Amino acid sequence: MGDGANPNWLEAELEETLDETLEAELSEPMLSAELRRMYREAHPNALDRRTYIVHLLRLQAELIKLQTWVEYTGSRILIIFEGRDSAGKGGVIKRITQRLNPRIARVVALPKPTEREQTQWYFQRYVPHLPSGGEMVLFDRSWYNRAGVERVMGFASEAQVEDFFRDVPEFERMLVRSGIIVLKYWLSITDAEQQLRFKIRIEDPMKQWKLSPMDLQSRVRWEDYTKAKEEMFERTNIPEAPWYIVEGNDKKRERLNCIEHILSKIPYEDVPTDKVQLPERIFNPDYDRKTLPPELYVPKIF
Template identity: 55%
Template sequence: MTDRNGPQRLARPAYERELQRLQLELARLQEWIRAEGRRLVVVFEGRDAAGKGSAIKRVTERLNPRVARVVALPVPTERERTQWYFQRYVAELPAAGEIVLFDRSWYNRAGVERVMGFCTDAEHERFLDQCPVFERLLIQDGIMLRKYWFSVSGEVQQQRFRSRLEDPTRRWKLSAMDLESVTRWEAYSRAKDEMFARTDTPESPWYVVESDDKRSARINMIAHLLSTVPYHEVPPVALELPPRPPSTGYERVPRELRTYVPDHAARLVE
């Protein structure tokens, strides 16, 4: 389906069918990671309102949170600001059999910190020098690293910001920092271009996800991730539901001795 005023949009029935299939494959990938003791790191970066969060949600919603976890670090503390820049991210890296998805990552220094002046020129330059080395060390140690940049046009970003302003259930997604990205669009573009020039390496490339259509972006990103990992289906452990044992005389405590939540749902039926 094509929107006259925007990009081609993936129809919902086709999207939901393919998403279901891909999420089944993600579950198989998860079991392979767990069984083989592998480690996978997926970095999600991009413009504000580019759809990173919704993509992460679709990746993880059918997975075991003990295996696949999302890391979204807050602003560093005063103590963390005195540490080696990558130090607090190292603490979040996966152990054997784990998947970690970074909802923004160490690349904060190349983006928002650079544009908003939260780091010095020297700190920014040091980051660009050290980042390829840091990522090379992760890969040499056996971590599978995938980096996705979600790209969105200025027009679509504006539409999404406006939608968040008007929807009380989504207003929390919009901050003053997000709105700054509108007036600093070109500054963020220059920072991204410099970041790509220094950190888009053969061993740790950036993969750009066009995300003006969120449905297509999610499908494309998940399908690509699956295609880059040499996983295979792991036979599940055989489980059998046991029969319920016969009663030994236990009697349930009377209902009036417990405090139950009111039956709000019953009023909806009426």
């Protein structure tokens, strides 16, 4: 890893980013006083916002260096995020990709398989989304659905699950042998933390869309998911593509720790870049700029 962002740049970004995070957290007043109290009591040692933002900006500057290296070297990086519902997968992914080029850092979050896909080789629907040269791909859930929700909810038979456990280590070894850097993260939260987050989602109109009937069933079947997760670790934690567990009860620490770890596992380095020079604008004294009709303009409500 490099030395991080220039301190002057960091200070210049800090005020704007603090405003952005404040805006993102404006939904909190929609919660009842009781839920806000419960959340504060459940997180007495939560990382303060300013410390979090300073470290996040530093890490995001490093992610830009990583992106430049990936594009320059033609590297291929695959990062898998798994975890229980409400474990913070989307939040970590959002902070990783927030300042990156979406043509280089792609997020894959596949819907449930179609009838046609259900007849295919299990890994087939995922293969087209694997990284090409110069790409980072982040999977918000992955083929490990078969070891988790599909198994627990009965969408896959035990024979299909057994086939998966037999196949996935070799499938991932093939990816690594082909030159893809594979990182697998399990975002871990406690039973009590998930219950609290679900209560917040139920009450908060800004977050209700995140709840599905399947999410609610995950509460009922907490222990079944635990057993499935334990066997998944036991049978798919291979040297070529090991699992890494990120403790996630404190969302801010979860994000920072995960990004730090990603950067530590990829051998990126500074690459030569040309200094950008702003060219002179061509000025044509004979050009007469046309006046566009007012109906083309968005009304200035604000």
